[in-house]
Amino acid sequence: RAKQEGKNRYRFFAPEINAQASERLFMANSLRTALDRDELKLVFQPCMDLATLEVAGVEALVRWEHPQKGTILPSRFISLAEESGLIEPIGEWVLREAARRVREWKNAGIFAGRVAVNLSPRQFRRSDLASRLLAMLGEAGLAPRDLELEVTEGMIMEHPERAVVVLTELVAAGVSISIDDFGTGYSSLAYLKRFPVHSLKIDRSFVSGLPADRNDRSLTRAVVALAKSLGLAVVAEGVEHAEQADFLRRIGCDFAQGHYFSRPLDTATLGAFLREARTQEVHS
Numbered sequence: 001r002a003k004q005e006g007k008n009r010y011r012f013f014a015p016e017i018n019a020q021a022s023e024r025l026f027m028a029n030s031l032r033t034a035l036d037r038d039e040l041k042l043v044f045q046p047c048m049d050l051a052t053l054e055v056a057g058v059e060a061l062v063r064w065e066h067p068q069k070g071t072i073l074p075s076r077f078i079s080l081a082e083e084s085g086l087i088e089p090i091g092e093w094v095l096r097e098a099a100r101r102v103r104e105w106k107n108a109g110i111f112a113g114r115v116a117v118n119l120s121p122r123q124f125r126r127s128d129l130a131s132r133l134l135a136m137l138g139e140a141g142l143a144p145r146d147l148e149l150e151v152t153e154g155m156i157m158e159h160p161e162r163a164v165v166v167l168t169e170l171v172a173a174g175v176s177i178s179i180d181d182f183g184t185g186y187s188s189l190a191y192l193k194r195f196p197v198h199s200l201k202i203d204r205s206f207v208s209g210l211p212a213d214r215n216d217r218s219l220t221r222a223v224v225a226l227a228k229s230l231g232l233a234v235v236a237e238g239v240e241h242a243e244q245a246d247f248l249r250r251i252g253c254d255f256a257q258g259h260y261f262s263r264p265l266d267t268a269t270l271g272a273f274l275r276e277a278r279t280q281e282v283h284s
């Protein structure tokens with residue numbers, strides 16, 4: 001009888017689980033064709049120098065323009081792409097597309113900063129990452145210093161010895177490395193010292209409570225102090241208010257991104273944003 005009840009219980013929960021599973025299956029299948037159908041797009045969020053308020057660079061963020069479902073954010077499809085392996089062609093497309101856009105802005109004389117691209121764990125595990133990346137930059141007519149790669153603490157700590165080798169190869173070629181969502185994962189401070197990284201990006205969850213929240217104030221101060229003592233730059237993510245930007249500038253944070261400065265913009269709008277920033281520079 002207990003067995004039977006167990007079965008019934010299983011059946012009771014099954015439809016819900018099935019709905020979730022079939023949603024994922026549907027997404028996985030349509031993601032497979034998304035690349036071929038040209039449904040992926042990049043948006044770019046400016047990263048501001050807090051001292052000068054100039055655009056220091058941009059971060060490329062992927063969007064899926066689904067013909068029926070509209071714009072789908074990466075939180076809904078990146079992990080799926082990671083599991084299915086589709087992240088490899090998608091990640092490759094993101095890198096090429098970002099490089100192509102930067103080439104366009106450089107040609108138009110409106111951009112002199114870096115483009116930051118998020119890497120996924122699977123991409124980071126590939127032993128030919130550095131050579132493929134450098135070849136791709138060459139094809140796009142960009143230099144390694146035009147590119148910044150964002151990795152997470154989890155990606156590095158998965159296999160620290162391998163990460164040191166890969167990062168060292170990239171950095172030797174001139175690519176910049178930043179640790180994204182810093183503070184949300186686990187990094188060993190001993191490794192942090194050994195890793196050839198250039199900047200820490202303070203996760204949005206620590207910025208959102210600024211400047212009122214005492215714990216967030218302590219944490220952001222601690223990360224800035226840590227970065228400075230290791231000779232790294234600090235970027236704050238998710239800055240939404242002037243008060244947050246002021247606080248971060250006062251504690252010595254170098255760069256900031258967030259809706260207060262600009263939302264992620266499509267290519268045309270970013271072009272206009274950069275052109276305007278340029279004009280302001282020339283006139284001031």
Ligand code: C2E
Nearest residue numbers: 061062073074075094118119120238239240257258259264
């Ligand atoms: P992330 O790299 O930490 O990117 C920052 C996220 O914060 C972006 O979300 C951005 O739109 C959002 N954001 C920026 N400023 C603000 C703000 O002021 N307030 C709030 N509430 N949010 C802000 P998005 O574009 O949805 O991307 C989410 C995550 O997906 C990214 O986090 C990144 O980890 C991943 N991702 C995005 N594009 C790619 C990609 O091309 N490849 C890989 N592997 N991952 C990507």
Ligand code: MG
Nearest residue numbers: 059118150180
């Ligand atoms: Mg990022």
Ligand code: MG
Nearest residue numbers: 118152180181
């Ligand atoms: Mg991230």
Ligand code: MG
Nearest residue numbers: 180181201237
């Ligand atoms: Mg982040």
